[in-house]
Amino acid sequence: MNIFLQELKANRKALFFWCFGMILMVSSGMAKYGGYKASGQSVNQLISTLPKAVRAILGFGELDLSKASGYFGVLFIYLIILATIHAALLGADIISKEERDKTSEFLFVKPISRLKIITSKLLAALFNVVVLNIITLLSSVAIVDYYNKGPSVNTEIYILMLAMFLLQLIFLAIGIVMAAISKNPRVATTKATSILLATFILSVIIDLSSKIEKLKYLTPFKYFEAKDLIKNLELDPVFVFLSLIIIIFLTCSTYLFYQRRDLSI
Amino acid sequence: MNIYRHELKSFAKSTIIWTCSLTVMIVLYLLLFPAFTKDIAVTRKLFSALPKAARAALDLDLDTFFSLLGFYSYLLNFVVLAGAIQAMNIGAGIISKEYRFKTADFLLSKPVTRTKVMTQKLLAALTLILATDVVFISSALAWAKIMIEEPFSAKIFLMLSAILVFVQLIFLVLGALFATVFSRIKSVVSVTLPTVFALFIVDMIGSILDAKNYRYFTPFKYFDSQYIMKHAAYEWRFIILEVVVIACCIAASYIIYLKKDIASVT
Numbered sequence: 001m002n003i004f005l006q007e008l009k010a011n012r013k014a015l016f017f018w019c020f021g022m023i024l025m026v027s028s029g030m031a032k033y034g035g036y037k038a039s040g041q042s043v044n045q046l047i048s049t050l051p052k053a054v055r056a057i058l059g060f061g062e063l064d065l066s067k068a069s070g071y072f073g074v075l076f077i078y079l080i081i082l083a084t085i086h087a088a089l090l091g092a093d094i095i096s097k098e099e100r101d102k103t104s105e106f107l108f109v110k111p112i113s114r115l116k117i118i119t120s121k122l123l124a125a126l127f128n129v130v131v132l133n134i135i136t137l138l139s140s141v142a143i144v145d146y147y148n149k150g151p152s153v154n155t156e157i158y159i160l161m162l163a164m165f166l167l168q169l170i171f172l173a174i175g176i177v178m179a180a181i182s183k184n185p186r187v188a189t190t191k192a193t194s195i196l197l198a199t200f201i202l203s204v205i206i207d208l209s210s211k212i213e214k215l216k217y218l219t220p221f222k223y224f225e226a227k228d229l230i231k232n233l234e235l236d237p238v239f240v241f242l243s244l245i246i247i248i249f250l251t252c253s254t255y256l257f258y259q260r261r262d263l264s265i
Numbered sequence: 266m267n268i269y270r271h272e273l274k275s276f277a278k279s280t281i282i283w284t285c286s287l288t289v290m291i292v293l294y295l296l297l298f299p300a301f302t303k304d305i306a307v308t309r310k311l312f313s314a315l316p317k318a319a320r321a322a323l324d325l326d327l328d329t330f331f332s333l334l335g336f337y338s339y340l341l342n343f344v345v346l347a348g349a350i351q352a353m354n355i356g357a358g359i360i361s362k363e364y365r366f367k368t369a370d371f372l373l374s375k376p377v378t379r380t381k382v383m384t385q386k387l388l389a390a391l392t393l394i395l396a397t398d399v400v401f402i403s404s405a406l407a408w409a410k411i412m413i414e415e416p417f418s419a420k421i422f423l424m425l426s427a428i429l430v431f432v433q434l435i436f437l438v439l440g441a442l443f444a445t446v447f448s449r450i451k452s453v454v455s456v457t458l459p460t461v462f463a464l465f466i467v468d469m470i471g472s473i474l475d476a477k478n479y480r481y482f483t484p485f486k487y488f489d490s491q492y493i494m495k496h497a498a499y500e501w502r503f504i505i506l507e508v509v510v511i512a513c514c515i516a517a518s519y520i521i522y523l524k525k526d527i528a529s530v531t
Contacts, residue, residue, distance in 0.1 A: 209300045
């Protein structure tokens with residue numbers, strides 16, 4: 001319990017800034033919605049006739065920007081980028097920082113098992129991720145509601161945030177497993193973020209050509225797309241299953257590797 | 266000169282990895298171009314049937330948009346994103362490493378002035394970035410010449426590629442300034458990644474929403490590829506802004522670094 005509280009305290013300032021950033025993004029993004037709605041209608045029809053690659057390049061995707069839900073869907077892509085960066089950095093940092101800051105000698109001689117240490121750290125990271133998600137959810141509901149004149153889109157927002165939560169967990173798991181398997185604790189964050197950057201860029205490429213559509217299993221950014229979520233109002237079970245497998249597999253590997261880790265002092 | 270050489274050596278490996286990844290990225294991207302042109306053959310017809318006013322509303326110049334240069338300039342956005350992360354990593358890393366590895370005492374007790382330390386470090390960072398850019402741009406141009414059959418202007422291709430250099434320079438000095446102001450950086454990536462992505466998101470959202478003044482806030486938009494393709498020139502205001510930002514950051518870094526209290530290892 002002490003480790004859990006200690007980690008919460010250590011991450012509290014960063015968490016505050018991340019939450020602040022998320023709120024700022026939702027509010028500044030939605031602020032433009034009012035202006036866009038008026039002129040958007042005719043352009044929107046035009047855009048829907050374009051092929052996928054062209055729309056991707058223009059930055060529109062397949063969302064109906066004249067509706068509050070579609071508009072929020074565009075913001076969603078950027079929200080998940082921020083949220084996953086937070087998760088990956090947090091995961092890698094929370095495990096590797098003891099060795100990096102040379103506090104592992106202090107922590108690991110205490111009468112608690114490694115299993116317990118990792119579990120407390122993971123719970124603390126999970127807590128941070130959940131808080132960020134809930135803050136984003138609440139601010140989105142409030143801000144979108146403020147600008148939205150049409151029917152309520154709260155259900156859409158709930159679904160989108162649920163998807164974001166799964167993505168956060170995936171990247172949190174990637175972060176911790178990188179910290180657990182890297183020999184040098186300093187490279188853990190670099191490795192986790194390289195994976196993030198690579199998968200993000202892969203998701204951009206997939207938008208451009210229909211030929212490589214199958215590659216979408218490789219990048220979590222393609223698992224849950226705003227357009228499908230808003231249309232179907234449910235998460236694709238195949239990808240939920242895949243996400244859960246990834247999360248469980250990576251978390252188990254973390255325990256496995258960290259238990260046997262030769263701590264660098 | 267020792268510090269300069271030492272820094273080059275210690276960042277050599279990561280720079281090589283970055284350079285290779287950026288180059289591989291553009292090679293893969295350009296491989297997609299034939300598929301892309303096939304996809305858009307239909308669009309081109311559809312577009313030319315549209316009334317002029319509608320095309321103007323979308324703000325598209327058909328010929329540049331569907332050409333190799335249009336395609337390249339879109340993909341370059343993401344290369345520039347990655348490049349900005351690399352540059353800020355080097356800028357912040359090269360200054361903050363003395364704190365992180367507890368070597369500040371060692372370095373600063375040597376008979377070199379702080380000005381010299383800073384200068385050599387910045388020069389080393391500059392060299393690394395320029396090396397990356399030279400390799401990236403020349404291989405991109407060569408690959409485009411080999412791969413793509415349609416003729417394109419090499420001059421504009423290079424002018425577009427130079428956006429990478431300009432953006433990297435800004436992020437390099439931003440990183441250096443950040444590391445001098447906040448000395449206690451434990452992990453470089455956790456600082457640079459959110460910063461770069463935040464500015465990148467401002468760029469993306471701004472261009473979708475067609476906001477007017479956001480361009481001044483994000484270095485990613487100082488150089489507009491549409492403008493470059495149309496006029497074969499950069500916008501002077503933004504060149505000046507770029508120079509001013511870089512000069513301010515460097516000057517501030519020197520002033521702060523010369524005066525600040527650098528804690529010794531305890």
